[in-house]
Amino acid sequence: MIRAAIVGGAGYIGGELLRLLLGHPEVEVVASTSARLAGRRVDGSHPNLRGLTDLVHSSPDALPDCDAVFFASSGLDDPAQRAALASRAKLVFDLSADLRLTDPALFAKHYGAHPTPDLLGTATRGLPEVDRAALRTANLVSVPGCMATAGILGLRPLVEFIDGPVTVDGRVGSSGSGASAGEMNLHAERANVLRVFAPLGHRHQAEISQATGLTVRMTATGVDAVRGVQVLCRTQVRAGVTETDIRKAYRAAYADEPFVRVVAQKRGNYRLPEPKILLGSNFCDVGFALDADTRELLVVGALDNLVKGGSGNAVQSLNIRMGWDERLGLGFPGLHPV
Amino acid sequence: MSVQSCPECAADVAFAAPPELNEIIECGECAGELEVVSVDPLIIAVAPEAEEDWGE
Numbered sequence: 001m002i003r004a005a006i007v008g009g010a011g012y013i014g015g016e017l018l019r020l021l022l023g024h025p026e027v028e029v030v031a032s033t034s035a036r037l038a039g040r041r042v043d044g045s046h047p048n049l050r051g052l053t054d055l056v057h058s059s060p061d062a063l064p065d066c067d068a069v070f071f072a073s074s075g076l077d078d079p080a081q082r083a084a085l086a087s088r089a090k091l092v093f094d095l096s097a098d099l100r101l102t103d104p105a106l107f108a109k110h111y112g113a114h115p116t117p118d119l120l121g122t123a124t125r126g127l128p129e130v131d132r133a134a135l136r137t138a139n140l141v142s143v144p145g146c147m148a149t150a151g152i153l154g155l156r157p158l159v160e161f162i163d164g165p166v167t168v169d170g171r172v173g174s175s176g177s178g179a180s181a182g183e184m185n186l187h188a189e190r191a192n193v194l195r196v197f198a199p200l201g202h203r204h205q206a207e208i209s210q211a212t213g214l215t216v217r218m219t220a221t222g223v224d225a226v227r228g229v230q231v232l233c234r235t236q237v238r239a240g241v242t243e244t245d246i247r248k249a250y251r252a253a254y255a256d257e258p259f260v261r262v263v264a265q266k267r268g269n270y271r272l273p274e275p276k277i278l279l280g281s282n283f284c285d286v287g288f289a290l291d292a293d294t295r296e297l298l299v300v301g302a303l304d305n306l307v308k309g310g311s312g313n314a315v316q317s318l319n320i321r322m323g324w325d326e327r328l329g330l331g332f333p334g335l336h337p338v
Numbered sequence: 339m340s341v342q343s344c345p346e347c348a349a350d351v352a353f354a355a356p357p358e359l360n361e362i363i364e365c366g367e368c369a370g371e372l373e374v375v376s377v378d379p380l381i382i383a384v385a386p387e388a389e390e391d392w393g394e
Binding site for chain 1: 346
């Protein structure tokens with residue numbers, strides 16, 4: 001049994017970490033920090049956890065020593081505090097965007113200047129399907145963004161077939177915006193939208209490029225859902241690439257993966273990846289359609305942005321680091337109907 | 339257990355029981371409907387789609 005703490009536990013990602021870690025047989029959650037809600041019960045921010053914990057959010061300064069600390073919020077506004085908090089544990093899992101990119105110039109382009117650029121490149125990416133070997137010994141892990149995860153898992157096995165740039169159309173539910181209420185997130189403003197909030201150059205395109213070596217252009221749209229991510233990745237394949245080639249590549253990459261499923265079916269209501277049936281689960285479904293005549297390839301990826309797109313990836317990375325079964329604490333299969 | 343390759347997607351299709359002629363099975367990967375067109379040797383093919391005759 002290890003002792004774990006969450007920095008920024010009052011947000012949606014923090015809430016999902018609490019949900020997963022409170023049900024994890026090898027983890028004791030010893031603290032959840034929130035500068036805004038210190039002294040308030042955790043189940044006040046996350047009512048689904050009523051009866052499961054009596055934990056109270058603490059001030060970040062009161063973070064105890066523990067075995068693993070999870071950053072569920074950015075530390076860029078106070079790098080000294082972030083460093084102090086990280087020093088409380090041997091294992092650090094950062095779910096923010098702070099450490100995802102390795103190139104300071106690229107980071108500055110998408111997020112602004114990094115206050116401690118020397119940190120970039122020091123973390124191991126927390127994407128188990130790609131980084132499993134490195135995660136076994138990693139003490140600092142950076143969990144990828146939600147849409148980036150769906151895009152990377154969909155595209156990476158097919159890189160050798162792709163001929164040209166990739167255009168990624170990402171769709172995301174409102175929880176991807178976090179728990180801080182802004183005017184844009186008022187129900188009256190958010191309900192029923194198909195809001196193209198990043199028409200060009202969404203920041204996750206840099207992560208997908210970094211992980212695949214592909215030239216990626218990305219648009220992102222907020223849709224009328226609370227949870228869920230779906231990415232449509234359009235590109236061209238080399239001449240002669242067949243559907244069988246693509247299926248073989250996916251099989252080679254994911255046949256033994258516990259949380260990636262290839263969904264490209266000929267019949268049924270869910271022929272391609274659909275986030276609706278993944279909510280609450282740690283699955284990422286990937287699928288595709290190929291027009292052999294025009295060489296046009298569409299890759300589709302879907303996941304729950306708060307689970308496989310964040311907290312679930314972090315817990316899976318923890319399981320790998322500790323040498324546990326990767327599926328521990330992550331067995332929920334999703335709901336249908338929902 | 340007999341294992342064949344799906345003619346649609348090349349995934350392994352396993353028969354738990356001895357296959358029967360004209361038996362229809364579903365591929366677990368692509369969900370395509372497949373028909374046993376020969377038992378010895380075992381051959382499976384994409385099952386014909388049910389066609390709508392519009393009452394004619």
